[in-house]
Amino acid sequence: MVLIRSRRVVLPGGVDAASLEIRDGRITAIGPFDRAVDGADLIDAGDRYLLPGLVDTHVHINEPGRTEWEGFRTATRAAAAGGYTTLVDMPLNNLPETTTAQNLRLKESAARGQSMVDYGFWGGVVADNQEHVGALACAGVLGYKCFLIHPGIDGFTMVTRAQLEAAMPEVAASGLPLLVHAELPGPIEEACARLNASGCDWKRYSTYLASRPDAAEVEAIELMIELSRKYGCRVHIVHLSSTEALHELRLARAEGLPVTVETCPHYLHFGAEDVAVGATLYKCAPPIRSRANRERLWQALEDGDIDLIASDHSPCLPEMKSRGDGSFLEAWGGIASLQLALPVVWTEARRRGSSISQLARWMSTEPAKLAGLDNRKGAIREGNDADLVIFDPDTKFHVDPASLQHRHPITPYAGEMLSGVVEMTLLRGGKVLDHGEFAKEPRGVQCFRV
Numbered sequence: 008m009v010l011i012r013s014r015r016v017v018l019p020g021g022v023d024a025a026s027l028e029i030r031d032g033r034i035t036a037i038g039p040f041d042r043a044v045d046g047a048d049l050i051d052a053g054d055r056y057l058l059p060g061l062v063d064t065h066v067h068i069n070e071p072g073r074t075e076w077e078g079f080r081t082a083t084r085a086a087a088a089g090g091y092t093t094l095v096d097m098p099l100n101n102l103p104e105t106t107t108a109q110n111l112r113l114k115e116s117a118a119r120g121q122s123m124v125d126y127g128f129w130g131g132v133v134a135d136n137q138e139h140v141g142a143l144a145c146a147g148v149l150g151y152k153c154f155l156i157h158p159g160i161d162g163f164t165m166v167t168r169a170q171l172e173a174a175m176p177e178v179a180a181s182g183l184p185l186l187v188h189a190e191l192p193g194p195i196e197e198a199c200a201r202l203n204a205s206g207c208d209w210k211r212y213s214t215y216l217a218s219r220p221d222a223a224e225v226e227a228i229e230l231m232i233e234l235s236r237k238y239g240c241r242v243h244i245v246h247l248s249s250t251e252a253l254h255e256l257r258l259a260r261a262e263g264l265p266v267t268v269e270t271c272p273h274y275l276h277f278g279a280e281d282v283a284v285g286a287t288l289y290k291c292a293p294p295i296r297s298r299a300n301r302e303r304l305w306q307a308l309e310d311g312d313i314d315l316i317a318s319d320h321s322p323c324l325p326e327m328k329s330r331g332d333g334s335f336l337e338a339w340g341g342i343a344s345l346q347l348a349l350p351v352v353w354t355e356a357r358r359r360g361s362s363i364s365q366l367a368r369w370m371s372t373e374p375a376k377l378a379g380l381d382n383r384k385g386a387i388r389e390g391n392d393a394d395l396v397i398f399d400p401d402t403k404f405h406v407d408p409a410s411l412q413h414r415h416p417i418t419p420y421a422g423e424m425l426s427g428v429v430e431m432t433l434l435r436g437g438k439v440l441d442h443g444e445f446a447k448e449p450r451g452v453q454c455f456r457v
């Protein structure tokens with residue numbers, strides 16, 4: 008048996024001194040801090056926070072097929088170093104894409120025996136796989152993902168409204184959520200035509216920002232709200248960037264529609280005004296918007312209008328980021344942040360007076376719920392998996408790309424000063440990271456809804 012204690016355990020009801028008894032990988036009892044148990048291995052976290060292991064419902068691991076971009080071994084090391092104990096992998100960028108039950112099996116064999124943390128999979132809804140949607144649910148996906156715009160890579164096709172409407176009855180019947188990249192091509196094509204006609208400079212971030220206007224997000228979200236109402240389908244808006252969509256989302260949720268929303272660390276940390284000419288490491292879609300928009304995203308989190316924060320960890324080969332020599336049009340879009348998401352969000356949350364309990368809700372409890380894993384993950388509760396993080400909230404550090412564990416350690420966060428260090432990560436009671444040392448054997452397993 009293991010006994011782990013802290014004077015600041017982040018429990019569902021608040022932060023309190025407590026000790027957790029762990030047997031067979033689960034939290035079997037929560038008792039007073041100074042309780043002694045004969046024969047137990049004691050881990051004393053002192054004044055450090057003891058957090059529930061974080062759950063990231065938005066990562067792109069790219070294996071099999073594009074393991075040279077990122078693979079299970081490297082991504083899950085970064086996750087463990089960042090305090091994540093469960094990841095849910097997106098169905099694209101890997102080859103073949105996770106759009107059939109057969110392809111899901113290939114994903115599963117790629118992950119098996121390689122993963123430092125637990126994991127699950129989203130299945131794709133693409134232009135022509137409507138007949139596979141039901142089978143993917145039976146095969147064990149935790150939900151679906153679709154794009155309303157070209158995803159930046161060939162193979163995983165975007166869906167038109169008609170294709171989406173053909174798939175939605177199956178999605179609704181599965182009871183699983185449909186995660187949506189919510190940008191519509193119309194406003195983006197119009198903006199690009201206008202920009203190109205005016206002889207714009209694609210090395211300026213302001214050009215890229217203008218090319219992906221708020222309207223693209225707002226109109227896509229309006230469409231998804233309408234379809235959620237029509238088909239009774241659970242819809243989850245991934246990586247909300249534009250706060251102009253919040254009003255419609257608030258109304259939809261007040262109406263009782265099953266619509267949830269996430270945003271990402273980069274939208275909560277960076278501001279468009281601060282991106283230098285040619286700094287394509289900051290490129291992602293939808294784009295990082297103004298500082299004022301960032302403050303409104305924080306307010307929406309506080310108000311409960313945004314449910315959760317996911318990383319959208321999306322790595323690539325370094326040369327893809329510099330393709331076009333600083334052109335925001337040509338560079339690959341995506342920011343890899345599994346290892347840094349917790350200190351990034353904590354640094355910003357603390358500055359605005361948000362609590363560690365709120366952070367645990369946004370980065371653990373709510374994502375676990377989205378993935379349907381909240382019967383085991385997402386909270387420090389008796390009976391749950393002993394997925395735990397010892398987090399020192401005060402120590403500051405400079406981001407050194409050399410310390411990053413994902414496959415190609417390039418990051419727009421390089422050199423930034425952040426607060427908060429992950430000292431230890433436990434997966435089902437076993438240490439996967441202990442003061443910079445990783446476990447020798449990967450112990451992560453696949454998670455299913457129960």
Ligand SMILES: [Zn+2]
Nearest residue numbers: 065097319321
């Ligand atoms: Zn993504």
